[in-house]
Amino acid sequence: MHITNTVTEYGLISKLLHWISALVLVVQIPLGFYLVDLDFGEERIAIENIHVILGLTVFYLVILRLINKILNPTPKLAAGIFVGQKFIAKLNHVLLYVAILSITISGILKKLFNGETLVIFFKEIKIKDNFELADQFYNIHIYSNYTIIALISLHILAVIAHRLLFKDNLLKRML
Numbered sequence: 640m641h642i643t644n645t646v647t648e649y650g651l652i653s654k655l656l657h658w659i660s661a662l663v664l665v666v667q668i669p670l671g672f673y674l675v676d677l678d679f680g681e682e683r684i685a686i687e688n689i690h691v692i693l694g695l696t697v698f699y700l701v702i703l704r705l706i707n708k709i710l711n712p713t714p715k716l717a718a719g720i721f722v723g724q725k726f727i728a729k730l731n732h733v734l735l736y737v738a739i740l741s742i743t744i745s746g747i748l749k750k751l752f753n754g755e756t757l758v759i760f761f762k763e764i765k766i767k768d769n770f771e772l773a774d775q776f777y778n779i780h781i782y783s784n785y786t787i788i789a790l791i792s793l794h795i796l797a798v799i800a801h802r803l804l805f806k807d808n809l810l811k812r813m814l
Contacts, residue, residue, distance in 0.1 A: 643711045648812050653711060656704045657813055660697065664791070665746060666741075667693045691750065695759070698743035701736060714812060731793055738787040745779040752776060 643650040649657070670690050677683040716725055750757055752773035757763040801809035 640783065644714050647714050652707055653704075654813055655694050656707060658698060660700045660704065660739075663693055663697050663700065664787075666790065667697060668784060676712040680705075691746075691757070692785065694743055694746050698747070701743070705736065717807065719807075727742060731790060731797070735787065735790050735794065736782050738790055742787060743785040745776045745783060748771050749780055758788060760811060 641648070641650045644653055670686065670693070670751065674683065674686050674690055709789060716728065720728075730774045747757060747759065750773075751764060752769045754765075754768040756763055758764070759811055798810050801807050
C-alpha cells in the first residue's frame with residue numbers, strides 16, 4: 640500500500656483522513672441531534688463540550704483533507720464511468736466539503752457570538768456578544784446538518800449502486 644495516492648488508488652493518508660472523518664461524523668451528527676433536546680444542566684454542558692471538541696476535530700480534519708487533496712491529487716475514475724457520473728461524484732464531494740465547513744464554521748460562530756470562548760488553532764478567541772447573529776448561525780448550523788445527512792446518504796447510495804448495479808467495487812479504492 641502506498642502512503643500517497645496513485646493514479647488508480649487512494650493512499651494511506653487519504654484513506655485514514657476519510658475514515659477518521661467518517662467515524663467522527665457518525666458520532667457527531669446524532670450527538671448534535673441529542674443535544675438539541677437536552678435541558679440546560681450538567682449533562683447538556685458535558686455533551687456540548689464533547690460536541691464542540693468533535694466539531695473542531697472535524698474542522699481540522701477537513702483542513703488536512705483539503706491540503707492533502709491539493710498536494711496529493713485524487714485517483715482517476717474508471718474509464719467506463721460516464722461523464723454524468725463523474726460530474727455527480729465530483730459535485731457530491733465538493734458539496735460535502737462545503738457542508739462540513741459550513742457546519743463547523745457556523746457552530747464556531749454561534750458559540751462565539753453567544754459570548755463563549757473557543758480555542759482555535761491554539762489561540763483563545765472571544766468576541767463581543769451578538770445573540771441575533773448567534774441565532775442566525777445556529778440556523779445555518781442546523782440546515783447544514785440536514786444537507787450533510789442528505790449528501791452522506793447519496794455518497795453511500797452511490798457506493799451501493801456501483802457494487803450492485805454497475806458491478807464494480809468502487810469501495811475497494813478507499814479500503
